[in-house]
Amino acid sequence: xLPDPLREQxxxxxxxDFDADAVTGGKFDRGELTLEIASAKIASVCGFLKYDQKFxxxxxxxxxxxxxxxxxFEVVYHLHSVEKNQRVRLKCGLTGSGPAIESVTxxxxxxxxxxxxxFDLFGIRFLNHPDLRRILMPDDWEGHPLRKDYPITGAxx
Amino acid sequence: xxxxxxxxxxxxxxxxxxxxxxxxxxxxxxxxHPSTHGVLRLLMELDGETIVRCQPxxxxxxxxxxxxxxxxxxxxxxxxxxxxxxxxxLSNNLGWCLAVxxxxxxxxxxxxxxxxxxxxxxxxxxxxxxxxxxxxIDIGAMSVFLYCFREREDILRIFEMFSGQRMMTSYFxxxxxxLEPPRGWQERVRKFIHVFPSRVDEYEDLLTNNRxxxxxxxxxxTIPLDEMLDLGVxxxxxxxxxxxxxxxxxxxxxxxxxxxxxxPVRAENDVYARYQVRIEEMRQSARIVRQALDGMPAxxxxxxxxxxxxxxxxxxxxxxxxxxxxxxxxxxxxxxxEGEVYQVIESPRGELAYYVVGxxxxxxxxxxxxxxxxxxxxxxxxxxxxxxxxxVIAAIGSMDFVLGDTDR
Numbered sequence: 001x002l003p004d005p006l007r008e009q010x011x012x013x014x015x016x017d018f019d020a021d022a023v024t025g026g027k028f029d030r031g032e033l034t035l036e037i038a039s040a041k042i043a044s045v046c047g048f049l050k051y052d053q054k055f056x057x058x059x060x061x062x063x064x065x066x067x068x069x070x071x072x073f074e075v076v077y078h079l080h081s082v083e084k085n086q087r088v089r090l091k092c093g094l095t096g097s098g099p100a101i102e103s104v105t106x107x108x109x110x111x112x113x114x115x116x117x118x119f120d121l122f123g124i125r126f127l128n129h130p131d132l133r134r135i136l137m138p139d140d141w142e143g144h145p146l147r148k149d150y151p152i153t154g155a156x157x
Numbered sequence: 158x159x160x161x162x163x164x165x166x167x168x169x170x171x172x173x174x175x176x177x178x179x180x181x182x183x184x185x186x187x188x189x190h191p192s193t194h195g196v197l198r199l200l201m202e203l204d205g206e207t208i209v210r211c212q213p214x215x216x217x218x219x220x221x222x223x224x225x226x227x228x229x230x231x232x233x234x235x236x237x238x239x240x241x242x243x244x245x246x247l248s249n250n251l252g253w254c255l256a257v258x259x260x261x262x263x264x265x266x267x268x269x270x271x272x273x274x275x276x277x278x279x280x281x282x283x284x285x286x287x288x289x290x291x292x293x294i295d296i297g298a299m300s301v302f303l304y305c306f307r308e309r310e311d312i313l314r315i316f317e318m319f320s321g322q323r324m325m326t327s328y329f330x331x332x333x334x335x336l337e338p339p340r341g342w343q344e345r346v347r348k349f350i351h352v353f354p355s356r357v358d359e360y361e362d363l364l365t366n367n368r369x370x371x372x373x374x375x376x377x378x379t380i381p382l383d384e385m386l387d388l389g390v391x392x393x394x395x396x397x398x399x400x401x402x403x404x405x406x407x408x409x410x411x412x413x414x415x416x417x418x419x420x421p422v423r424a425e426n427d428v429y430a431r432y433q434v435r436i437e438e439m440r441q442s443a444r445i446v447r448q449a450l451d452g453m454p455a456x457x458x459x460x461x462x463x464x465x466x467x468x469x470x471x472x473x474x475x476x477x478x479x480x481x482x483x484x485x486x487x488x489x490x491x492x493x494x495e496g497e498v499y500q501v502i503e504s505p506r507g508e509l510a511y512y513v514v515g516x517x518x519x520x521x522x523x524x525x526x527x528x529x530x531x532x533x534x535x536x537x538x539x540x541x542x543x544x545x546x547x548x549v550i551a552a553i554g555s556m557d558f559v560l561g562d563t564d565r
Contacts, residue, residue: 029496029497030259030260030496030498032497032498032499034497056383056386056387057386057389058389059389059499059501059508059510059527060510060512060525060527062512062525062527064514064522064523065523076512076525078499078510078512078527082386082400082402085407085408087499087501089497089499108387108388108389109384109387109388110387110388110389110390110532110535112535113389113531113535114389121223134216135215135216136215136216136219136564136565137216137219138216145221145224146223146224150224152224152225152227152228
């Protein structure tokens with residue numbers, strides 16, 4: 001069900017039209033539209049937004065760690081439609097134990113490195129990713145530095 | 158961290174894995190190769206002189222800046238942004254300040270906005286000059302470098318005059334500028350901008366009709382436009398492929414809508430077209446600087462918001478209230494309301510965006526930088542696979558990436 005504040009947003013209505021269960025929440029704040037998407041639906045929603053709603057660009061893909069809250073992780077997608085000069089933010093909540101989500105590399109090839117970065121720094125796995133390995137940290141690094149329970153200073157024990 | 162948290166960690170790309178059944182040669186370019194402009198490593202599998210596969214390896218310059226943001230006050234974090242893209246520090250300052258100001262709902266006075274536009278455009282000139290000089294050196298035109306660095310020196314002196322620093326300026330602050338614009342800046346900028354267009358003519362004299370330059374760059378490094386969009390490429394690369402896309406026009410920030418300038422576009426989509434686009438961008442940036450210089454509004458250079466902006470020095474020494482605000486801001490920072498923003502600006506390299514999540518405290522909860530170099534670099538394999546090894550240098554040079562910007 002679409003929350004009331006989103007009923008004025010044409011794009012939110014279009015996504016709800018495409019899949020009634022996909023949008024679980026969202027807001028329109030400071031001129032930016034945020035849609036919360038059920039994590040199981042992310043790839044199909046992204047495909048819909050790219051091919052039907054002209055969001056040809058994945059501007060960025062990142063994550064936020066809400067530790068110790070649950071769902072712990074938010075995977076954040078910023079999409080950009082060049083034709084409509086419009087941007088939208090998608091968010092998916094993921095649980096803290098064994099976080100995993102469908103990869104969107106099948107929709108945008110450019111998602112590849114962004115998902116590798118999120119895997120590297122947050123430890124979120126992307127299913128069906130063609131080449132999921134660390135990208136910024138050394139390959140034998142232990143842990144995921146952008147997690148909130150990863151200390152910023154101190155010696156490794 | 159338990160084993161369950163890190164499943165699927167693969168090991169480093171093994172050179173053997175790259176080799177197919179054919180008798181190919183694996184060439185490791187970088188990370189200390191001079192023409193990769195930083196520490197980029199390219200693993201290339203060659204069939205004769207043709208590249209069969211290319212695999213970029215990044216991360217050598219990863220410094221954990223995004224993690225560092227989370228323990229700094231919002232104002233302190235300005236200094237981190239300089240160090241991301243060290244050839245365009247003021248663009249990064251601007252992106253960060255605009256994002257936090259959007260979260261705060263802070264109104265910036267016109268003079269500060271115009272000053273930001275002027276200095277950001279000088280930054281674009283600075284960055285394009287370094288790009289042109291080094292790109293030309295890579296391809297073999299040695300003297301262009303010396304010409305470009307002559308003008309770059311003038312720009313760095315202007316930065317030094319404003320901020321006291323040549324490179325890591327940190328001159329933009331949340332709420333306005335760091336310092337009052339120095340006395341006599343107009344003359345200095347006017348002198349520079351008066352000669353600069355003729356200097357661009359000089360670069361063009363050296364390169365535009367140069368047969369070797371054309372031979373090395375025409376038809377090299379092309380990627381179809383739709384694939385570039387798919388791969389996350391932005392900036393001059395897209396404009397050289399015929400797409401008129403520029404955040405300064407599409408979503409104007411810091412009063413760019415008040416300036417009259419063109420977005421140069423070329424259709425050829427090769428290294429030469431990217432060169433032409435950037436040369437024209439330099440001319441347009443010079444136009445913007447001139448307009449900012451002539452029309453600079455009078456008035457304050459920082460916002461009237463005592464909770465956020467440090468008070469003037471003389472007030473701080475005579476007024477109790479100003480002293481208290483100063484003490485509060487310096488010791489505990491200022492609180493930024495809960496929320497999230499995605500602020501996009503046009504950096505010299507393409508789309509630069511700051512995603513800032515505030516949680517109501519004095520430190521950002523999470524900052525993500527969508528840096529243009531990271532997106533652009535991802536297109537390297539698509540760009541060079543199937544071409545000759547000699548064209549790699551020209552092709553990756555035309556992307557104008559900065560590894561600090563890529564690895565953060």
